[in-house]
Amino acid sequence: MKRVAVVGTGYVGLASAVSLAYLGHEVVALDVDEEKVRGLRRGQPPFYEPHLRELMALSRERLFFTTRYEEAIPGAEVVFIAVGTPPAPDGGPDLSQVRQAAEGIGRHLGEGFTVVANKSTVPVGSGNFVGALVRRAFEETHGKEADGRFAVASNPEFLREGQALQDSLYPDRIVVGAEDGRAIQALRELYEPILEQSFPPPPFLPRPERMGAVPFLTTDLASAELIKYGANAFLALKISFINELAALAERMGADIREVARGIGLDARIGLRFLQAGLGWGGSCFPKDTLALLAMGREYGLRLPIVEAAWEVNARQRERVVEKLLGELKTLKGKTIALLGLSFKPHTDDLRDSPALALARLLLERGAFVRAHDPVALPRARREVGRSLEYAETPEAVLAGADAVVLATDWPEYRTWPWRELRPLLRRALVVDARNHLDGEALARAGYRYLGVGIPDLFPVQEVV
Numbered sequence: 001m002k003r004v005a006v007v008g009t010g011y012v013g014l015a016s017a018v019s020l021a022y023l024g025h026e027v028v029a030l031d032v033d034e035e036k037v038r039g040l041r042r043g044q045p046p047f048y049e050p051h052l053r054e055l056m057a058l059s060r061e062r063l064f065f066t067t068r069y070e071e072a073i074p075g076a077e078v079v080f081i082a083v084g085t086p087p088a089p090d091g092g093p094d095l096s097q098v099r100q101a102a103e104g105i106g107r108h109l110g111e112g113f114t115v116v117a118n119k120s121t122v123p124v125g126s127g128n129f130v131g132a133l134v135r136r137a138f139e140e141t142h143g144k145e146a147d148g149r150f151a152v153a154s155n156p157e158f159l160r161e162g163q164a165l166q167d168s169l170y171p172d173r174i175v176v177g178a179e180d181g182r183a184i185q186a187l188r189e190l191y192e193p194i195l196e197q198s199f200p201p202p203p204f205l206p207r208p209e210r211m212g213a214v215p216f217l218t219t220d221l222a223s224a225e226l227i228k229y230g231a232n233a234f235l236a237l238k239i240s241f242i243n244e245l246a247a248l249a250e251r252m253g254a255d256i257r258e259v260a261r262g263i264g265l266d267a268r269i270g271l272r273f274l275q276a277g278l279g280w281g282g283s284c285f286p287k288d289t290l291a292l293l294a295m296g297r298e299y300g301l302r303l304p305i306v307e308a309a310w311e312v313n314a315r316q317r318e319r320v321v322e323k324l325l326g327e328l329k330t331l332k333g334k335t336i337a338l339l340g341l342s343f344k345p346h347t348d349d350l351r352d353s354p355a356l357a358l359a360r361l362l363l364e365r366g367a368f369v370r371a372h373d374p375v376a377l378p379r380a381r382r383e384v385g386r387s388l389e390y391a392e393t394p395e396a397v398l399a400g401a402d403a404v405v406l407a408t409d410w411p412e413y414r415t416w417p418w419r420e421l422r423p424l425l426r427r428a429l430v431v432d433a434r435n436h437l438d439g440e441a442l443a444r445a446g447y448r449y450l451g452v453g454i455p456d457l458f459p460v461q462e463v464v
Contacts, residue, residue, distance in 0.1 A: 001025050002190050005076035007101045009036060009065070011164055011283070011349070012119055012157050013082030014045060018052065019168035021059035022202065023193045028064045030072040032100075040065040048348040048375050049164055051204050058202060074110035078190055080155070081105075081130065082119040087287050092294035095129070098122060102130045106137025109149055115183045117155040117176075121228050121288055123295055127152045127177070127221035151180035153187060154221050156228035161282065162346030169194065169201070170208055173215040177224025184218050191216070229295070232288040233306055238273040239280045240309040243316050246276035246453025256453030257435060276453045278407055278433040279316035281352040282343040316452075317358045320433050321365065323450050324403055327429055332366035335426070337401035338388075340408020341373040341380050348376040350383055355407035358433070359388060372397040374412050394421055403429040409436035419445040428459065 001024045006017040009031040017029040031037050036046050043060070045052050056063065066072050073079060083097035098120055105116055116134055118127060131152040138146040154177035159167045174195065176187045193199040195214045201207040219227070242263075246256040256276045264271030280286070289306055296303040321331070328334055343353035350356060359369045370389040373380065377390055391397035394416050398404065404425070406413055414437060422428050428447045432439065439449040443457040450456050 002077045002186070003075050004028070004190070005030060005072040005079045007031075007072070007079065007081050007105070008083035008097070008120070009033075009040060009046070010082065010084060011047065011049065011161055012159060013080070014040075014052070015049065015159055015164035015168050016080060016082060016119060016157070018055050018059055018063060019165060020190070021063035022055055022169075023199055024062065025190065026062050026064075027059075028066060028072040028076070030066050030069065032067055034067050037065045037067050047379075050162065050346055051165055051202070054204055055165055055202060069104040069108045073105055073108035073114075076110065076114060077112065078115045078117060078186055079105055080117050080119045082157075085120050085122060085287070085291075087290050090294055091290040092298075093121070093123060093287065093291050095122065095126065098126065098130065099133060102133035103137040106134035106146075107141040109134070109138050109146070113148070113182060114150045115153055115186045116150055117153040117183075117187065118225075119155055119157050121156065121284070121291070122154075122225060123291060124222045124225045124229075126225060127154050151178060151183040152221070153178035153180075153183040154224035155187060156224060158228075158231065161349055162344060165205055169199075169205060170197075170211055171214055173217055175217045175219065175224050175227055177219045177221045177227075179221060188216060229288050229292045232284050233292050233309070235273050236280050236285045236289050236313070237305065237309045239275070240312040242274045242276050243279060243452070244312050247319070249453040253455065254453075255455060259453075275435065277316070277409075277435060278320065278354040278358065278452075279313040281354040281357070283349060283351045286352040316433075317354060317361055319452070320358055320405060320431060321361050323431050324362075324405070327448065327450070328402060328427075330366075331362060333368075334366075334402040335368045335370060335400055336362050337391075337397045337404045337425075338362075338369050338371045339373075339397070339404065339406045339413055340410055341371050341384075342376040342408055345408055345410045346375075348373075348379045350376060350379055353408075356384065358405065358407055363387060370397055370401065373408065374410050395424060398424045401425050402427050403431060405431045405433055406436055407433050409434040413437065418442055418447070422446050 004020055004025050004027045006013045006029045009029050017027045021027040043056055081101045083101050085093035088094040135146045156175055174191050176184055178184050195216050242260055249256040260274040264274045341355050342348055362369050370391055372391050398421050430447050430449050432451045435451045439457050442449045443460050446459045
């Protein structure tokens with residue numbers, strides 16, 4: 001087992017640290033936010049992620065938290081950089097946190113050989129940038145050459161929020177880019193329990209059926225860095241493509257759900273990420289596609305397919321507003337019940353949430369927006385504030401509403417007692433922006449139901 005340091009305790013850093021500690025490694029997770037570290041020491045993560053608290057509890061004997069580089073770095077054989085890279089004004093990533101981490105690592109390198117692995121999503125060439133920063137900080141601090149003391153690797157993550165621990169323990173692949181064979185070997189040894197699936201699975205995260213050995217892909221640094229951006233951009237393209245096709249399906253009277261199934265059953269395409277709806281958001285797709293466009297500009301290239309994916313995605317929010325206007329004629333003074341605020345289910349992350357983008361459009365048109373979310377309301381109250389109204393229960397969010405918009409496909413919304421709730425609404429109109437609810441059941445319960453790329457449904461009298 002190895003001694004590991006993880007710099008950054010966001011979604012990627014904390015999920016990685018906890019998973020590696022569960023596998024038996026000794027892990028020190030470092031964050032400069034003292035309040036966050038105090039909470040982590042008490043077993044309280046700063047965000048919602050299914051089973052994170054439970055896995056932290058199982059790993060507590062090998063998992064430590066600190067705000068000090070001198071406590072985390074000197075004894076580590078592998079150091080992961082997992083800090084944020086938010087968009088800069090030009091669309092490229094802001095690497096200020098990466099710089100701070102690299103310099104802190106360089107100043108406190110231990111006596112042995114250390115692998116410095118980038119997990120943060122960084123532009124192509126950042127491995128060289130990080131290596132130079134680590135080297136300069138080491139030599140300025142210690143007054144001697146850093147040759148042979150460390151090597152930089154790129155180890156991109158492919159974690160989905162809401163399934164980050166599942167993806168950490170049971171990944172599709174592990175990618176490592178490095179020029180130094182010692183770095184590749186160290187990371188192969190670190191991930192060996194995952195590669196061979198030789199660890200006992202947590203009781204709450206069972207190993208998937210037919211789970212075999214995990215591919216370990218080694219590349220050069222630049223290729224590993226581009227793999228991450230390429231993967232996220234391609235998934236964003238799939239979503240935008242099916243949403244563009246959904247607009248055509250509505251005009252033609254087709255059902256995009258059946259179209260997507262017919263397309264996705266082709267093994268070359270696949271069913272995943274072919275769900276029409278409100279579009280993509282979150283901490284990765286918007287940031288990484290913008291960064292890819294910025295990298296293209298840096299090298300004198302336009303990436304028109306990625307640009308088009310952005311345009312289609314933004315259009316999806318407008319299409320939902322148009323559906324509401326088609327039914328209500330005006331949004332001024334209307335109350336819209338918005339179901340879901342997080343950018344996807346099973347997380348409280350609001351970054352670039354399509355639901356919030358839609359809420360802003362509704363507010364701009366004079367609507368009152370009353371929001372519900374099974375998990376994200378506390379964060380929304382802190383980060384979004386009073387521009388929205390908040391409701392804790394189905395009854396509170398629907399009372400007196402002129403329309404309901406489902407914006408995040410939380411499973412809970414499928415189980416609400418919609419028939420009993422209908423009398424609370426001023427108008428029984430549901431716009432399902434994720435095609436998540438049972439539209440026929442809602443129509444039988446007296447609702448007007450509109451989805452995305454699927455036939456509209458009118459209230460019907462249920463035959464008893």
